[in-house]
Amino acid sequence: MTSQTVNILCSCGSDKFESPRNPKASDVIICARCGVQKKYRILQKEIASKVKKKVEADFRRMLKKAGFK
């Protein structure tokens, strides 16, 4: 299985954030476009749930292709 990268994406659509080079969970990162501030820990959670959903969707598609219902 290939590893997937999920970019941090602001709700304004920008993926540019001002953040420390190695952000810690307690750090706040700031959207470079709209200036929204987010806790890195919360972003990590959002990303994790997005990845999980994508993996589940891919898995279901794969089963369908293989003829499972």
Ligand SMILES: [Zn+2]
């Ligand atoms: Zn933004």
